[in-house]
Amino acid sequence: RKEVEQDPGPFNVPEGATVAFNxxxxxxxxxxxxxxxxxxxxxxxxxxxxxxxxNEDGRFTAQLNRASQYISLLIRDSKxxxxxxxxxxxxxxxxxxxxxxxxxxxxxxx
Amino acid sequence: xxGVSQSPRYKVAKRGQDVALRCDPISGHVSLFWYQQALGQxxxxxxxxxxxxxxxxxxxxxxxxxxxxxxxxVSTLKIQRTQQxxxxxxxxxxxxxxSNYGYTFGSGTRLTVV
Numbered sequence: 001r002k003e004v005e006q007d008p009g010p011f012n013v014p015e016g017a018t019v020a021f022n023x024x025x026x027x028x029x030x031x032x033x034x035x036x037x038x039x040x041x042x043x044x045x046x047x048x049x050x051x052x053x054x055n056e057d058g059r060f061t062a063q064l065n066r067a068s069q070y071i072s073l074l075i076r077d078s079k080x081x082x083x084x085x086x087x088x089x090x091x092x093x094x095x096x097x098x099x100x101x102x103x104x105x106x107x108x109x110x
Numbered sequence: 111x112x113g114v115s116q117s118p119r120y121k122v123a124k125r126g127q128d129v130a131l132r133c134d135p136i137s138g139h140v141s142l143f144w145y146q147q148a149l150g151q152x153x154x155x156x157x158x159x160x161x162x163x164x165x166x167x168x169x170x171x172x173x174x175x176x177x178x179x180x181x182x183x184v185s186t187l188k189i190q191r192t193q194q195x196x197x198x199x200x201x202x203x204x205x206x207x208x209s210n211y212g213y214t215f216g217s218g219t220r221l222t223v224v
Contacts, residue, residue, distance in 0.1 A: 043216060
């Protein structure tokens, strides 16, 4: 079983729609959680950190459920520029590294 | 420089050839990481440096892979006797802290072994 699992998609949604991504992680001792965004043939870039209380950044909302070891990302009012691959990322406790999920590919259609 | 610089941007190697990939982190960044990203997959951790010390090399897939950061700045990832399964994008990231916050990735080196 992979340490971080995501639905690879692809997700194709119309502009303006709300889309949700889910992710599960296997290491219950993981301490930090992130969503990264990766455009085609580009490097990953931090989209947002994920906190236990849930956090929002504009149209983006991230949630963490430690009991279920589950992370989510919600994008409201999606834009064409949101088309990218979204990577769920976990930092295992005591490790100086990030563990990435496979990524979920999102395409927003006009 | 303003960001993490990696060179070459693209590398085609014949099977069995040795390659060296370079990473120039952001000046002053303590932590440096190498990741391997295969097509359609997320990046996978290879190795971690804190200044010149290689503190974690648990992700290196075989003894053909070797990384160094002798002066705590520029790092080189060397792959000996390349094989087709080594074809991937190799990403370098640096961070000013001894943590996973403030990560900046370079654009990567796309290695194709033919």
